[in-house]
Amino acid sequence: MRIALLTEGTLTNAQRGEGGWCGRLVSGLPEHEFRLYRLLPADRPAPPSGVRGLHGVHELPMWGRRPAGRGPTPLRRRAYVRAYEELVRALVAPGERAGFGPALYRLAELGREDDALPAFLASGHAHRALERIWRMPGADTAGGQPLVCDVLVAADLLEQCLRPLSAPWYGTGPAGLGGADLCHVVGGGPAALPALVARELHGVPFVVTEHGLHLREQYRGYRSAPYRWPVRALLLSFFRQLTEETYRQAAVLTPGSAYDRQWQQRCGSDPARTRIVHEGTPATGRPAAGKEPEAPTLVWAGALEPGRDPELMLHAFAHVRAELPGARLKMYGEEGAPGYLAHCRAIAERLGVEEAVEFAGLPESPAAAWESGSAVVFSALAQRSPRLLADAMLSGRAVVATEVGVAREVLGPTGLLVPPRSPRALAGACLALLGDHERRSRLGLAGRLRAQERFAVEPVVGAFREIYLELVSRYPAFPARPGTRARPFARPAEYWVAGSGESAAPARPAEAAPLVTDKRAGVTLVKAGPALAEAL
Known part of the structure; x- marks a missing residue:
C-alpha cells in the first residue's frame, strides 16, 4: 500500500538520520511504498531526509518569509474573510470552538481553488478581521487587550501555521495525498494539517505517532516566547484546538508511553482508538x-x-x-x-x-x-x-x-x-x-x-504492520459518491501499474476476464479485472 509520512523538517533525535525512527519504519516495512512529506523552515537549505527506501520526498517551506503569490479577487475575498473570521472566533470565544474544524477546511477549499490563501492571510483584510474579532466583548485575551503590534505579530504567526493548507500535495495521483492509502503523521502539530485536509477531501485515514507531545512542548516553549500575553494565548489556543481536531479525526493514535496517552486523553482523544507503541531503538x-x-x-x-x-x-x-x-x-x-x-x-x-x-x-x-x-x-x-x-x-x-x-x-x-x-x-x-x-x-x-x-525495533514494526492493514481493510480506497456504496480495497490491481500517474483512468469493465497462458508451467491464469477485484 502507499503510505504518506508527514512530519516537520526539524526532526527530533528519534526521527533524524538513517537510523532514526522514520528510517527504521521504512526499512522494516519494505512491502509498502513510503513517501515523505515534510514542513521545512523557509530560507534554509533543505536537510537530507536520511531515510533510504523512500519513493519520493516532498517539501514545503513553512516558517519564515511568505511564498510569492497574488491575493483573491474582491468577490472571493468575502468568502475568505468569512472563513477566517469563523476560525478566529473559534480561537478567542469559548462558545465558538466547534467552528474550528469547518473553518479550517473551508480555508483549505478556498486555497485549492485559486492558490491565494497565503497572500490573503498576510493582507490587511485578514489583519482587520483578526483585530475586529479579537477585540469583541467576551473574547479571551489572557488578561489584556491586544495592541496593534499584537495583531500584526499574531497574524504573521497564524499565516505561517496555516501554510500547509495551501500545499500542492492534495492531488489524487500516486504523488499526491489523495492517492495514498493512508497518512502517518509523525510528531503532530502543523504536520497534521495535510492529513486533516486529505481526510476531508479524499477520505484518506491517518495515524498519529507522538514521542513527546507537540502540544505539551508548545506550552513549555511559549512560557519564554518573546510575545505579549494576548499573542501567546491566541497561538496556544490554535495549537490546542488543532490537537483536539487531530485526535478527533485520527483513525488511530499511537503514543510512545502510557504517560503520553494520559495527556492525549485530557485533550479529548478516544481510548478505543489509542494504542501504545513504544519507541524502538537499535x-x-x-x-x-x-x-x-x-x-x-x-x-x-x-x-x-x-x-x-x-x-x-x-x-x-x-x-x-x-x-x-x-x-x-x-x-x-x-x-x-x-x-x-x-x-x-x-x-x-x-x-x-x-x-x-x-x-x-x-x-x-x-x-x-x-x-x-x-x-x-x-x-x-x-x-x-x-x-x-x-x-x-x-x-x-x-x-x-x-x-x-x-x-x-x-x-x-x-x-x-x-x-x-x-x-x-x-x-x-x-x-x-x-x-x-x-x-x-x-x-x-x-x-x-x-x-x-x-524497546526492540521488531515489535514496533510489527505493530504498525497490523495497524496499516487494519485501517485499509476498514476504510474505502475511494470515498463514496452520491448514490454509490464505499468499498474497501476498491482499487483494482491495474491501478498500481507503474506509469499510470495522475491521469490513470479506472480499468475498463470486462464481462469476461482475458485468459493468459503460462507455457512454462502449462497452466492457464485469469487476469484479474475490476469485477474480480470487487468480488474479492
Missing part, C-alpha cells in the same frame, strides 16, 4: 557494559538545567559521601542554561564534594557514560521521554530515578524510584545499591531484559 542489540570501576561511582546524565535538577544530585551525593568517603560522581551533559555549570560547581564546592565530582561534559556515546559508573541516577523534575532511561537500562547498570513522568512505567520493578526534591531519599537509594554488589547486578540484568523486551 541499541537493544548492544552488549552490556563491562566491569564496574574500582571506586564506587555514580553516573548522572542530562542537560545542566533546572528541569533536570542536578542540584538534587549534588546534595544527595553530599549525604552519600558522608557515609561512603570513597564514592565518586560523574555528571555528563552540556550546559542547558547560561551560567548553570558555574552554578553547579559552586554548589559542589559549598558542599565540600568538589574533589569527588567530575563534570565530564558530553560523552563519546551514552554507552561509554553508563560503563564508567557502578549505578546510574536520574534526578529530573519531569521525565517526558523514556529514551534516556531505556538506554541506561540496556547497559545492564542498576538505575535510580525520581518518580516523575514515565519513570515508573519504564523502570517498573527493575529500578529504584524516589520522590523528587528529596536529597535524603535519593542518597538512601544510592547507598543501598553501592553497598550491595549482588543487588546491583540483579537489578541491572532485570532492567536490561525489560528494556530489550519493550
Whole structure:
C-alpha cells in the first residue's frame, strides 16, 4: 500500500538520520511504498531526509518569509474573510470552538481553488478581521487587550501555521495525498494539517505517532516566547484546538508511553482508538557494559538545567559521601542554561564534594557514560521521554530515578524510584545499591531484559504492520459518491501499474476476464479485472 509520512523538517533525535525512527519504519516495512512529506523552515537549505527506501520526498517551506503569490479577487475575498473570521472566533470565544474544524477546511477549499490563501492571510483584510474579532466583548485575551503590534505579530504567526493548507500535495495521483492509502503523521502539530485536509477531501485515514507531545512542548516553549500575553494565548489556543481536531479525526493514535496517552486523553482523544507503541531503538542489540570501576561511582546524565535538577544530585551525593568517603560522581551533559555549570560547581564546592565530582561534559556515546559508573541516577523534575532511561537500562547498570513522568512505567520493578526534591531519599537509594554488589547486578540484568523486551525495533514494526492493514481493510480506497456504496480495497490491481500517474483512468469493465497462458508451467491464469477485484 502507499503510505504518506508527514512530519516537520526539524526532526527530533528519534526521527533524524538513517537510523532514526522514520528510517527504521521504512526499512522494516519494505512491502509498502513510503513517501515523505515534510514542513521545512523557509530560507534554509533543505536537510537530507536520511531515510533510504523512500519513493519520493516532498517539501514545503513553512516558517519564515511568505511564498510569492497574488491575493483573491474582491468577490472571493468575502468568502475568505468569512472563513477566517469563523476560525478566529473559534480561537478567542469559548462558545465558538466547534467552528474550528469547518473553518479550517473551508480555508483549505478556498486555497485549492485559486492558490491565494497565503497572500490573503498576510493582507490587511485578514489583519482587520483578526483585530475586529479579537477585540469583541467576551473574547479571551489572557488578561489584556491586544495592541496593534499584537495583531500584526499574531497574524504573521497564524499565516505561517496555516501554510500547509495551501500545499500542492492534495492531488489524487500516486504523488499526491489523495492517492495514498493512508497518512502517518509523525510528531503532530502543523504536520497534521495535510492529513486533516486529505481526510476531508479524499477520505484518506491517518495515524498519529507522538514521542513527546507537540502540544505539551508548545506550552513549555511559549512560557519564554518573546510575545505579549494576548499573542501567546491566541497561538496556544490554535495549537490546542488543532490537537483536539487531530485526535478527533485520527483513525488511530499511537503514543510512545502510557504517560503520553494520559495527556492525549485530557485533550479529548478516544481510548478505543489509542494504542501504545513504544519507541524502538537499535541499541537493544548492544552488549552490556563491562566491569564496574574500582571506586564506587555514580553516573548522572542530562542537560545542566533546572528541569533536570542536578542540584538534587549534588546534595544527595553530599549525604552519600558522608557515609561512603570513597564514592565518586560523574555528571555528563552540556550546559542547558547560561551560567548553570558555574552554578553547579559552586554548589559542589559549598558542599565540600568538589574533589569527588567530575563534570565530564558530553560523552563519546551514552554507552561509554553508563560503563564508567557502578549505578546510574536520574534526578529530573519531569521525565517526558523514556529514551534516556531505556538506554541506561540496556547497559545492564542498576538505575535510580525520581518518580516523575514515565519513570515508573519504564523502570517498573527493575529500578529504584524516589520522590523528587528529596536529597535524603535519593542518597538512601544510592547507598543501598553501592553497598550491595549482588543487588546491583540483579537489578541491572532485570532492567536490561525489560528494556530489550519493550524497546526492540521488531515489535514496533510489527505493530504498525497490523495497524496499516487494519485501517485499509476498514476504510474505502475511494470515498463514496452520491448514490454509490464505499468499498474497501476498491482499487483494482491495474491501478498500481507503474506509469499510470495522475491521469490513470479506472480499468475498463470486462464481462469476461482475458485468459493468459503460462507455457512454462502449462497452466492457464485469469487476469484479474475490476469485477474480480470487487468480488474479492
